[in-house]
Amino acid sequence: TTPQNAAEDGFVHVRGAREHNLKNVSLDIPRGQLVVFTGVSGSGKSSLAFGTLYAEAQRRYLESVSPYARRLFHQMPVPEVDTIEGLPPAVALQQQRGTPTARSSVGSVSTLSNSLRMLYSRAGDYPAGQELLYAESFSPNTPQGACPRCSGMGRVFEVTEQSMVPDDSLTIRERAIAAWPPAWHGQNLRDVLVTLGYDVDTPWRDLPKKDRDWILYTEESPSVPVYGGLTPAETRAALKRKDTPSYQGTFTGVRRYVMQTFANTESASMKKRVARYMVSTACPECEGKRLRRESLSVTFAGMDIAELSRLPLARLAELLAPYTHATSKVEKGLHAEQLIVRRRIADDLSARIEVLLALGLGYLALDRSTPSLSPGELQRLRLATQVRSSLFGVVYVLDEPSAGLHPADAEALLDALAQLKAAGNSLFVVEHALDVIRQADWIVDVGPLAGERGGQVLYSGVPDGLRDVEASQTRRYLFGEAALAPRTPREPTGWLKLEGVRRNNLQDLAVAFPLGVLTSVTGVSGSGKSSLVSQVLVELVGAALGQGSAVAEEQSDEPDLERDEALPLEGRIVAGMESVRRLVRVDQKPIGRTPRSNLATYTGLFDQVRKLFAATPDAKKRRFDAGRFSFNVAKGRCEHCAGEGFVMVELLFLPSVYAPCPTCDGARYNAQTLEVTYRGKNIAEVLGMTVGEAITFFKDEALVERSLEVLNEVGLDYLRLGQPATELSGGEAQRIKLASELQRATRGNALYVLDEPTTGLHPVDADRLMVQLNRLVDAGNTVIVVEHTMRVVAGSDWVIDVGPGAGDLGGNIVVAGPPQDVARNKKSRTAQYLKPHLV
Ligand code: ADP
Ligand code: ADP
Ligand code: ZN
Ligand code: ZN
Numbered sequence: 001t002t003p004q005n006a007a008e009d010g011f012v013h014v015r016g017a018r019e020h021n022l023k024n025v026s027l028d029i030p031r032g033q034l035v036v037f038t039g040v041s042g043s044g045k046s047s048l049a050f051g052t053l054y055a056e057a058q059r060r061y062l063e064s065v066s067p068y069a070r071r072l073f074h075q076m077p078v079p080e081v082d083t084i085e086g087l088p089p090a091v092a093l094q095q096q097r098g099t100p101t102a103r104s105s106v107g108s109v110s111t112l113s114n115s116l117r118m119l120y121s122r123a124g125d126y127p128a129g130q131e132l133l134y135a136e137s138f139s140p141n142t143p144q145g146a147c148p149r150c151s152g153m154g155r156v157f158e159v160t161e162q163s164m165v166p167d168d169s170l171t172i173r174e175r176a177i178a179a180w181p182p183a184w185h186g187q188n189l190r191d192v193l194v195t196l197g198y199d200v201d202t203p204w205r206d207l208p209k210k211d212r213d214w215i216l217y218t219e220e221s222p223s224v225p226v227y228g229g230l231t232p233a234e235t236r237a238a239l240k241r242k243d244t245p246s247y248q249g250t251f252t253g254v255r256r257y258v259m260q261t262f263a264n265t266e267s268a269s270m271k272k273r274v275a276r277y278m279v280s281t282a283c284p285e286c287e288g289k290r291l292r293r294e295s296l297s298v299t300f301a302g303m304d305i306a307e308l309s310r311l312p313l314a315r316l317a318e319l320l321a322p323y324t325h326a327t328s329k330v331e332k333g334l335h336a337e338q339l340i341v342r343r344r345i346a347d348d349l350s351a352r353i354e355v356l357l358a359l360g361l362g363y364l365a366l367d368r369s370t371p372s373l374s375p376g377e378l379q380r381l382r383l384a385t386q387v388r389s390s391l392f393g394v395v396y397v398l399d400e401p402s403a404g405l406h407p408a409d410a411e412a413l414l415d416a417l418a419q420l421k422a423a424g425n426s427l428f429v430v431e432h433a434l435d436v437i438r439q440a441d442w443i444v445d446v447g448p449l450a451g452e453r454g455g456q457v458l459y460s461g462v463p464d465g466l467r468d469v470e471a472s473q474t475r476r477y478l479f480g481e482a483a484l485a486p487r488t489p490r491e492p493t494g495w496l497k498l499e500g501v502r503r504n505n506l507q508d509l510a511v512a513f514p515l516g517v518l519t520s521v522t523g524v525s526g527s528g529k530s531s532l533v534s535q536v537l538v539e540l541v542g543a544a545l546g547q548g549s550a551v552a553e554e555q556s557d558e559p560d561l562e563r564d565e566a567l568p569l570e571g572r573i574v575a576g577m578e579s580v581r582r583l584v585r586v587d588q589k590p591i592g593r594t595p596r597s598n599l600a601t602y603t604g605l606f607d608q609v610r611k612l613f614a615a616t617p618d619a620k621k622r623r624f625d626a627g628r629f630s631f632n633v634a635k636g637r638c639e640h641c642a643g644e645g646f647v648m649v650e651l652l653f654l655p656s657v658y659a660p661c662p663t664c665d666g667a668r669y670n671a672q673t674l675e676v677t678y679r680g681k682n683i684a685e686v687l688g689m690t691v692g693e694a695i696t697f698f699k700d701e702a703l704v705e706r707s708l709e710v711l712n713e714v715g716l717d718y719l720r721l722g723q724p725a726t727e728l729s730g731g732e733a734q735r736i737k738l739a740s741e742l743q744r745a746t747r748g749n750a751l752y753v754l755d756e757p758t759t760g761l762h763p764v765d766a767d768r769l770m771v772q773l774n775r776l777v778d779a780g781n782t783v784i785v786v787e788h789t790m791r792v793v794a795g796s797d798w799v800i801d802v803g804p805g806a807g808d809l810g811g812n813i814v815v816a817g818p819p820q821d822v823a824r825n826k827k828s829r830t831a832q833y834l835k836p837h838l839v
Helices: 001-006 045-065 065-070 112-123 181-193 210-218 232-241 256-265 268-275 306-308 313-323 336-358 375-388 407-422 463-468 475-478 530-545 597-602 606-612 617-621 670-676 683-687 691-697 702-713 730-743 763-778 790-794 819-824 831-837
Strands: 011-017 027-032 034-038 081-085 089-093 153-156 223-226 247-250 277-281 395-399 425-429 443-448 456-461 492-505 506-515 519-522 570-575 582-586 646-651 655-661 750-755 783-788 798-803 810-816
Touching: 001 011, 001 730, 011 045, 027 443, 027 475, 034 045, 045 081, 045 089, 045 425, 045 443, 045 617, 089 375, 112 306, 181 223, 181 232, 181 247, 210 256, 210 819, 247 336, 277 456, 306 831, 313 336, 336 375, 375 395, 375 407, 375 798, 407 425, 407 475, 443 463, 443 475, 456 463, 463 702, 463 730, 463 810, 475 763, 492 646, 506 519, 506 530, 506 783, 506 810, 519 763, 519 790, 530 570, 530 582, 530 750, 530 783, 582 730, 597 606, 597 702, 606 617, 606 683, 691 702, 691 819, 702 730, 730 763, 750 763, 763 783, 763 790, 790 831, 798 819, 810 819
Parallel strands: 034 425, 034 443, 089 395, 395 425, 519 783, 519 798, 582 750, 750 783
Antiparallel strands: 011 027, 011 081, 153 277, 223 247, 443 456, 492 506, 492 570, 646 655, 798 810
């Protein structure tokens, strides 16, 4: 067919797609329909939907823009595919990998804040005599709007005695002043204090306040002789004798050191280090509202714009209703023009908020920062924005839109997708939730397995036809053959009881988590599950164990200032703590943000592999130790890319991209290192193996094999050992963390907390994960998951249903008990979805 004909037959024709693991696949996909891509994790769904279809649409669009733009984009990957015909322009609504760093909010992503600013500018109530302000004056990100004291941040960063001297029982010599620079520079400052006559051998808290204040806050910088290595008494004597000093040392007050280093250093790690000694508090000038006084003096419905932006969207909608066209009445003292403007903006805002409410996001406020949203919430927010933006003839490519959604919320999502379709668009959706798959007009099932053993299109057609496709894993779940076996829930061995819990929408809640069993916490999006489990429970148990925040590995290099002050921890553990020895939180945060961390390094597997290489006769002859085989050490790595295998390419106007290193071709090592082989493979080739391949290769090495087996068991056999952390999805990162935990000897009495562990997992992978979680429970541990997949909930021992609704309408325990009991509860919104999964 010619492209002309192809466009006319209503299908997208893909021929010879070979991106990643795709095996030269050809298929036709209908336009104007809801097309769902299914298949086990790693089978190639994303490679087809995003890597091929979306990438090609994007590339064509950019080519059509201008030769200039094209030049900037010449590094845009060209998907491995022979031809695609009939492809409309595409918009991707992908779940972002990693955390967004931009200072954006619900209001900015949805563009609702723009309209709200217009409303305040044109139709707000101004104090008598104040001139009208432009819309920009209501944005903290413009010079016209930003509070001059905090530059629109809403917070000011300061130091306190407590933040600079966290442990005041220490002496200065014992490094009481933790905020001081490390190593030599810190010692130098201490020696200067000795010369100046300050006591460095008395606990900080026993020093006179005058001395403490001077040391911390002085703006003076006296320069004095320093005698290195002398005691305070010897120093005094040396000063008296006017001995020649080791050098002249200059003092800097601790506060000054911290503030200046933070403001001026170019080193990210220095900045991060000093940031630890600062605290942020609400700006005293704007009270955290981020705007100038004049801007805050303008009100609407009696509130300034910051107050309005803090309301849940559901309340904002109620508040706007009286001002919309349908209900608004002419008021005294209001110009006709003001009235028209007010109605028009209120109408527009109300209509757009309506879509967000329909998608179950009514509990969000406009000023909620996007980094605090779950990826699923962010994706729905973007989706809602699209629903209102009357585009037509576009294909929307979505990545697991049901992630984070209770089945009740998923129904609203399907409505929104239906609206986009009705407006003449196509929907290509990668999805695992059976409720969503069942609504598809067309299914593309990829498989049969992951990685090398996947990459084929097993089926492309209307849903019912999948019934007969033997090789499909999806088929068994979709057509009811893989029903759960009946089981008797395990009996709890004890109870972990919490009382007086307050956080977000939780108000003085009491809750009991059973120990020694698998518990699912359910409830609609925004009901309070994360506040209860991932926040308060984790914080309380962590504090009781002295584990601090207890959140596994934070590997970021960036100072964490965007993070708000820690919320006060309200609640207490009243029973059960004696049976909890360890807290393990397995979240979906990335395991690292550079290609330097990968599967093998994170799990510790790589240490074993390097030892094997160092033990080969060839390595011994060359005197190569295990360090030689590390790409993090100068000895053996390629120096051009410093062992990253990639070099960063800076693009004008765009985020930089990584390209393979031209010297080592991505191998990461120098030539001599690569000459050493273990059973015929060099170290780079081993890193290039998938977990599955490595299991065969390392069959005789018990330690290595054990780590690999665990990765295999959590369904990650398709990942390469050297796969950079930056290429992993949140779900993959979570399973890698789980695998690392599983390979430790299980001593029992640990509490495992997982937030939606089945995100990104095909039902067959979710079943495997359940096997692992059950194994942890059988070994004497407690597992608590926040979960939406009813198959998993049905297979748990205990269910705690939070709700009944979202935000103010939630925050209570609706019912707690074995799955059977919850399924019978009339008030629970989970019951009706759970029931069909119980036999
Ligand atoms: P799915 O979406 O079905 O989970 P993917 O399309 O993401 O699967 O992955 C299919 C295969 O391609 C997997 O073996 C995966 O490891 C590999 N793959 C994915 N992304 C990349 C990449 N950026 N570079 C190399 N291989 C990749
Ligand atoms: P769930 O996990 O059930 O989806 P959450 O515990 O995330 O629910 O949210 C419960 C309520 O608390 C919601 O109204 C939500 O908007 C609010 N909330 C959650 N996190 C924050 C936060 N960081 N700032 C303000 N409100 C929040
Ligand atoms: Zn301010
Ligand atoms: Zn290199």
